[in-house]
Amino acid sequence: MARLSLSAPRSKSAMWSSSTMENACLPNEAEWIDPRDLAAAWIAQGRSAEAISYFEDLLGRGRGGILARIALAQVQRAIGETALAVATMRDASSLAPEVAEVAVAFAEALAADANLTAAIAEYQRAARLAPDDPGPQLGIALLWVEVGEWDKAHPHLEAARALEADGTQIALIENAIARAKADPRLPAAFVRHLFDQFSADYDQRMLDRLGYAAPAILRDLAAMMWGPKPPKQIMLDLGCGTGLAARAFKDCTKRIAGIDLSPKMLAQAQATGLYADLIAADIEEWLGRAAPEQFDVAVAADVFVYLGDLSAIFAGTHKVLKSGGSFLFTVERGEASSFQLGTRRRYQHSEAYIRDLATAHDFFIASLITATLRHDAGVPVEGFAALMTKS
DSSP, X not given: OOOOOOSSOOGGGGGOOHXXXXXXXXXXXXXOOOHHHHHHHHHHTTOHHHHHHHHHHHHHTTOOOHHHHHHHHHHHHHTTOHHHHHHHHHHHHHHOTTOHHHHHHHHHHHHHTTOHHHHHHHHHHHHHHOTTOSHHHHHHHHHHHHTTOHHHHHHHHHHHHHTTOOHHHHHHHHHHHHHHHHSSBOOHHHHHHHHHHHGGGHHIIIIIISOOOHHXXXXXXXXXXXXXXXXXXXXXXXXXXXXXXXXXXXXXXXXXXXXXXXXXXXXXXXXXXOOSEEEESOHHXXXXXXXXXXXXXXXXXXXXXXXXXXXXXXXXXXXXXXXEEEEEEEEEEOOSSSEEEOTTSOEEEOHHHHHHHHHHTTEEEEEEEEEEEEEETTEEEEEEEEEEEEO
């Protein structure tokens, strides 16, 4: 989404011609240039390093103000230095806490750094500072869409519409909502946001309050096939979270690699000391590009509730497993012919769908059992636990 327009006028920058912007160079001391426009031109020309040097030098000499800081953060975001952009905007916010445009730029930096909760809070602050401007409302709506909270986006879209926001921007967000609802998986940003929020007390919440049993069920299932003294294996922990599956399987592994979307969950997993490798990635995308035949066993405990269509997961897991390797996972039980999104926004899968996937992707089903995976508000959550081997 393009930089949101706030109520503050854009001063003399609007007088720049397109040819001047296309050939942007160091600004003439006699003419004021909006630093944000200069930053945008340099980014478009592939001159981001030059832009950063210029703005850092300007600020170092005490010549740059708030707009120069916004412009610097803009370039930092463009080259992927999102943590630096957040630091730059935090400094700007401390200098100008009552300026709505600063709050918007801070929100953009936080969103680029995947801190969506804080980004929404900054957009909300901007909306309070500039209540007649639709820009912050559009920003809030867009972020709620990104984290999969579509219902929360609608009031902000309506607020933006009432403030006569650009109809094109509203339509783009409405189209994004429609696409997201049709997507056979929950948005990656939603999953990351959800688990970042719960990372600090995830284990206590899952084990003590919800009676979470998926890792233990899978380990027991594996014991039936592997026996009491299984060989030490190389394990892939899909959606590893804080490391509960690694703890369940540590007695039968010699090396564990974990993949998860949530940096905060990965930090908790790192603290266990059980992982040789931890990767922040979307598991479907990572499996698609991973080298073949790396692992003896792949485990996915309570992961597929965030994915509807599991075809790519099955294909990727088959690829990375060695011949005869084991694939252990749980799913919540569904009654649809394939999969459905449940009332609590967790996907449910049917037994027939799991069996069809196994056949399509050349897995032998060694065991497929029904089990109570956890409790929700005291009600047992029923599902399937599977052990398959690569044919």
